[in-house]
Amino acid sequence: MIRLLGTIFAGLLGLAFGSFLNVCLSRWPAGESIVHPRSHCRSCGRTLAWWENVPLVSWLLLRGRCRSCRAWIGSRYPLVELAVGALWATAAWQVLAGTTSPVPSDLLWAGAAYGLSQMILLWLLVALSVLDFEHLWLPNKLTIPGTLIGFAATLVYAAVNSKRVFAFYGAFGLRSRFIWHLVGQRLLAILAAAGLVLLIRWIYWLIRRREGIGLGDAKLMAMLAAWLGLPGALLAFGLGVVLGAIAALVLLVLPSTRKSTEGWAHIKLPLGTFLCVGGIVSSLWGERMIDAYLRWAGL
Numbered sequence: 001m002i003r004l005l006g007t008i009f010a011g012l013l014g015l016a017f018g019s020f021l022n023v024c025l026s027r028w029p030a031g032e033s034i035v036h037p038r039s040h041c042r043s044c045g046r047t048l049a050w051w052e053n054v055p056l057v058s059w060l061l062l063r064g065r066c067r068s069c070r071a072w073i074g075s076r077y078p079l080v081e082l083a084v085g086a087l088w089a090t091a092a093w094q095v096l097a098g099t100t101s102p103v104p105s106d107l108l109w110a111g112a113a114y115g116l117s118q119m120i121l122l123w124l125l126v127a128l129s130v131l132d133f134e135h136l137w138l139p140n141k142l143t144i145p146g147t148l149i150g151f152a153a154t155l156v157y158a159a160v161n162s163k164r165v166f167a168f169y170g171a172f173g174l175r176s177r178f179i180w181h182l183v184g185q186r187l188l189a190i191l192a193a194a195g196l197v198l199l200i201r202w203i204y205w206l207i208r209r210r211e212g213i214g215l216g217d218a219k220l221m222a223m224l225a226a227w228l229g230l231p232g233a234l235l236a237f238g239l240g241v242v243l244g245a246i247a248a249l250v251l252l253v254l255p256s257t258r259k260s261t262e263g264w265a266h267i268k269l270p271l272g273t274f275l276c277v278g279g280i281v282s283s284l285w286g287e288r289m290i291d292a293y294l295r296w297a298g299l
């Protein structure tokens with residue numbers, strides 16, 4: 001019962017935060033403030049009534065068009081709201097697995113820390129995937145704070161959770177050693193993940209003498225490593241590259257891109273978008289996928 005109610009609550013909260021994200025996604029690329037002015041139609045400038053701002057519902061009622069100028073609002077609005085809502089609901093469903101009432105307080109704090117960090121990461125990944133898709137832009141103002149928050153969130157979760165785990169052993173020295181070990185491990189993971197992208201970028205430049213993969217992608221990988229650790233970040237990278245390759249093949253087959261004079265080789269694919277999708281899959285199901293792989297490989 002707690003699990004179901006918590007999931008519904010997280011989903012509704014996700015719809016609201018998805019709606020806020022839409023405001024950011026429209027205004028950041030234009031260099032506008034996200035707090036002022038109030039929500040308005042981007043075509044005629046009319047300030048929206050409160051009932052035109054209800055996530056999902058308003059878009060459906062208005063059939064995706066502005067009430068006064070009939071301008072097409074775009075399908076990104078309901079999609080982003082739905083994505084954040086669905087992802088937050090999934091994260092809550094996982095975190096709340098096996099909860100009984102009343103929840104022991106130490107477990108409650110560990111679960112809350114983990115759940116909150118999952119929600120922040122998923123929100124950031126949806127934001128970055130759309131920005132890279134629409135503008136080929138992975139802004140530093142998201143990836144750099146994202147890396148710092150991910151690093152901090154990992155440590156907070158480790159501190160809270162290790163208090164629970166090491167309470168059995170009653171050993172404080174063991175606990176602080178565990179946390180320091182994790183600090184070093186995560187710092188190395190961040191360097192390795194960003195370094196991997198920089199290495200590929202450098203090799204590509206040696207061969208083709210032009211930029212193939214952006215610095216934004218390196219910072220995105222650093223961010224993924226801060227949250228997910230190196231195995232999780234590498235899983236996200238692998239999934240992203242496979243998705244990108246599939247997208248490239250689909251574009252190759254489509255007649256419209258084949259005919260274009262620019263040529264297929266010059267189409268810029270939003271690699272960051274694919275890395276974000278890989279990151280979302282890795283954050284929600286990564287541990288299970290890595291475990292399954294290790295068992296399959298007999299390790």
Ligand SMILES: [Zn+2]
Nearest residue numbers: 041044066069
């Ligand atoms: Zn309008």
